[in-house]
Amino acid sequence: xxxxVCGLQNGSITxxxxxxxxxxxxxxxxxxxxxxxxxxxxxxGPGEYLLYAVHGGTCIKSIYQSIVLDDVTxxxxxxxxxxxxxxxxxNGSITxxxxxxxxxxxxxxxxxLGHHTQCLYA
Numbered sequence: 001x002x003x004x005v006c007g008l009q010n011g012s013i014t015x016x017x018x019x020x021x022x023x024x025x026x027x028x029x030x031x032x033x034x035x036x037x038x039x040x041x042x043x044x045g046p047g048e049y050l051l052y053a054v055h056g057g058t059c060i061k062s063i064y065q066s067i068v069l070d071d072v073t074x075x076x077x078x079x080x081x082x083x084x085x086x087x088x089x090x091n092g093s094i095t096x097x098x099x100x101x102x103x104x105x106x107x108x109x110x111x112x113l114g115h116h117t118q119c120l121y122a
Contacts, residue, residue, distance in 0.1 A: 001013050001014075001067065001069070003069055003070055003071070003072040004044065004045050004046055004069055004070075004071055004072070005071065005072055005073050005074070006071070006073050007045070007046075007071055007073065008045065009043045009044060009045040010043065010045075011043075011044040011045065011046070011069040012040065012041060012042045012043070012044060013026075013040070013041040013044065013049060013051075013067050013069070014040040014041070014042070015040070016039070016051055016063055016064055017039065017063075018053035018055070018061075018063045020055055021039075021053035021054060021055055021063075022054050022055065022056075022057065023037070023053070023054040024037070024038060024039045024051060024052065024053050024054070024063075025037045025051075025052050025054075026038075026041045026044075026049050026050070026051050026052075027049065027050050027052065028047040028048065028049055029047070029048040029049065029050055029066055030047045030048050031047065035047070035049060039051075044069055045069070045071075046069055046070055046071045047068075047069055048066050048067070048068045048069075049066060049067050049068075049069065050062055050065075050066045050067075051063045051064060074099055074100065074107065075099070075100045076097060076098070076099050077097070077098040077099075077100070078096065078097050078098075079096045079097075080094055080095070080096045080097060081094070081095045081096045082094050083095075
């Protein structure tokens with residue numbers, strides 16, 4: 001399961017099966033909409049999802065239990081302490097930052113020209 005981030009449709013639920021199923025479909029229980037007609041739910045936004053399987057052409061049953069995907073957009077709390085670099089060296093620092101909810105996120109430091117200087121994967 002991959003939680004969506006930044007309010008986007010980039011979450012997924014994969015790997016759930018039902019022996020002998022001929023078709024699958026996912027329902028978003030919060031909206032009542034059919035989210036997918038595939039076994040794996042991909043490109044999903046926040047919601048509560050339930051997987052149904054079709055057996056024998058007419059027998060429809062829910063598989064497993066509902067699964068909640070929550071938006072886990074990173075939250076940055078800053079009480080920065082900035083140490084300026086000295087003598088043109090790369091010896092400056094920024095401390096006092098806290099980043100929460102970083103699952104599936106890529107964080108980047110960029111310089112004043114917009115070039116990334118360091119990537120952090122959470």
